[in-house]
Amino acid sequence: MKTTLLLTAILFGSQLAFAHNDPTISTAKITELSAHRADRLIALGKIDGAFVTRTEAIEVTAVAGPAPVAYKSIVSQTQPQSGQPIQLELQFDHDGKPLSFKVLSGGTAGADMMWSPKNAGELIENGMHYVLDNSSDAMIAPYFKDFTKLVLIKGTLTGKDVGLVQVTASSQAKRLNIYVNLDGTLNSVAVEP
Amino acid sequence: MNFVFRFFSLAVIAGGLISCNYTRLKEPTGSGVQNFGDLKPEEKLSMMNYSFINSKILQPKCVSCHGSSGDVSLESYDSIKSNLSKIQEAVFTEGTMPKRGALTSEEKRLLWNWIRMGAPMQSSKPPPEVEPMIATYESIRSHIIEPKCLTCHNPAGEGNKVPLDRQGLLDSPLELVLPGNADESGLIIALERKDDKRMPPAKEGYSALKPEQIQIIREWINNGAN
Numbered sequence: 001m002k003t004t005l006l007l008t009a010i011l012f013g014s015q016l017a018f019a020h021n022d023p024t025i026s027t028a029k030i031t032e033l034s035a036h037r038a039d040r041l042i043a044l045g046k047i048d049g050a051f052v053t054r055t056e057a058i059e060v061t062a063v064a065g066p067a068p069v070a071y072k073s074i075v076s077q078t079q080p081q082s083g084q085p086i087q088l089e090l091q092f093d094h095d096g097k098p099l100s101f102k103v104l105s106g107g108t109a110g111a112d113m114m115w116s117p118k119n120a121g122e123l124i125e126n127g128m129h130y131v132l133d134n135s136s137d138a139m140i141a142p143y144f145k146d147f148t149k150l151v152l153i154k155g156t157l158t159g160k161d162v163g164l165v166q167v168t169a170s171s172q173a174k175r176l177n178i179y180v181n182l183d184g185t186l187n188s189v190a191v192e193p
Numbered sequence: 194m195n196f197v198f199r200f201f202s203l204a205v206i207a208g209g210l211i212s213c214n215y216t217r218l219k220e221p222t223g224s225g226v227q228n229f230g231d232l233k234p235e236e237k238l239s240m241m242n243y244s245f246i247n248s249k250i251l252q253p254k255c256v257s258c259h260g261s262s263g264d265v266s267l268e269s270y271d272s273i274k275s276n277l278s279k280i281q282e283a284v285f286t287e288g289t290m291p292k293r294g295a296l297t298s299e300e301k302r303l304l305w306n307w308i309r310m311g312a313p314m315q316s317s318k319p320p321p322e323v324e325p326m327i328a329t330y331e332s333i334r335s336h337i338i339e340p341k342c343l344t345c346h347n348p349a350g351e352g353n354k355v356p357l358d359r360q361g362l363l364d365s366p367l368e369l370v371l372p373g374n375a376d377e378s379g380l381i382i383a384l385e386r387k388d389d390k391r392m393p394p395a396k397e398g399y400s401a402l403k404p405e406q407i408q409i410i411r412e413w414i415n416n417g418a419n
Contacts, residue, residue: 033366039390040368043382096366 025096026135027060027071028147028167032128033096034058034073035121038088047103050077051088052121054112059149063091070094077120078110085109113154115163118184120152127152127165127178130186139176139191146171155179162187229285230302242316243270246307248323250300253340254291257393260400268400270314281308293344328412330359330419337406341393363418372418375411384410 035058038051057076063069075088085107091099115123128150135144146169155164157179165178172191179187232241239245251267259267265279266272273280283290285305296304307313326336338346338357345352355365362370362380369379383392384407393399402410 036367040379040382043386044377092366095364098366098368 025094026144026147027062028128028131028135028144029096030060030071030073030092031058031147031150032125032132033092033098034060034075034090035125035128037090037098037101038075039121041088041101047088047101048077048080048086050080051075053115053119054078054080055120055124055152056110057149057151058124060147068093069099071096074104076107078108079112080109083109113152115154116182118163118182120163122184123163123180123182124150124152124165126184126186127163127167127180130178130189131167131176140189142171143167143169143176145169157187166192227285229305230298232302232306236303236306239316240303241307241310241313243273243312243314244323245316246304246312247273250296250304253344254294254296254300256400257341257344258292258398260398264398274312277308277312293350326406326409328409328416330413333410333413337402337410341399341402345393359418370414370418373415375414378414381407381411381414 035052035055038047038055041047042049042052054077055075056078058073059076060071060073063072069091071092071094073090073092075090077086080086084105087104087107089102089104091101093099113120118126131140131144131147134140147167148170149168151166151168153164153166155162161182163180163182165180167176167178169176174192176189177192178189181187247270251273255267259265265276267276267280280290284296284301324332326332334357342352342357344350346355346357347353355361355367355369363372365379367379368377369383371378375381383390384402385391389396391401393401395401
């Protein structure tokens, strides 16, 4: 009887020990989901609208701690409606389901890029769709697998204003530049020179 | 005797040949136009009416684009009647419509015959009553998802990343359906929003769901989305 109880306890203990997260989706996917989540929270009136209209950066980290939190992302924007620099922290489980959100003070208030007709969130989503849809491409794969951060800035390409999504990957020294037209269509993609 | 036998034999053969004539059905659109198949007698009686053709063919294959916000609206019987020749031309002569999801040969056969019959509002026998939409997934699927959404949200369509089967809705990281909480469910937010992210997308000519349809989806979600 004692042996049975002991074995049960060992088995139970080992289950708990291995109950940490085993992320099943990429940090690149979490970035896209972060943009969607910010849009949802704005639609529900829970956060400042600038987290979509003036998004500047999204940073994602895989969390090594115990379940259920598997990923954390920080969304930054340039000019919050409230006037004070703020950031949005999102937590996701290993399937990418949102677990919680928190608005943090901090970040930097930059210039309003006046994105139009598509807002910053949509430009980021569309840029990330390219990475997700081409994850098996040799040039794109490391940015899909090892994504850590993206920044959206206004750029010019052959005399035309474009949204430039700069993607950083932990395994790559150079960033991936995704040029998105202001109407949200993809323009071109290249690793920075 | 032999002559009489021969005469009667010839007369019988000639009579048989004369009785073997037939009447060719006249095609309504002129010679050289393909026949898309005839109707069975029972189909003529019960299926050749606007309600049947609308629910089986026009709503799922045409109205998702040709809604009230499109250039050519096909949402009402009157608008269908006034566009019959255009429909006939686009579907059967040029084959340019529907742009999303071609008609099956069965659908072509029914539509072609309905048009050929003058696009009647009523069939000679009343059609079976269409079940009203209720707050179950199956009902919502047949009344809304299939005719309005699956043209894009299918494995080969643009919306393939967002499957709309019940489990897909429940499991989506986009929280499309939060059982008991319609207000925060992504599906409801997407249906009710006024900007260019509304579903079905206005920019592609789709009309919005009617408030009473959204209300039933809300009811299904608030009841647990079973």
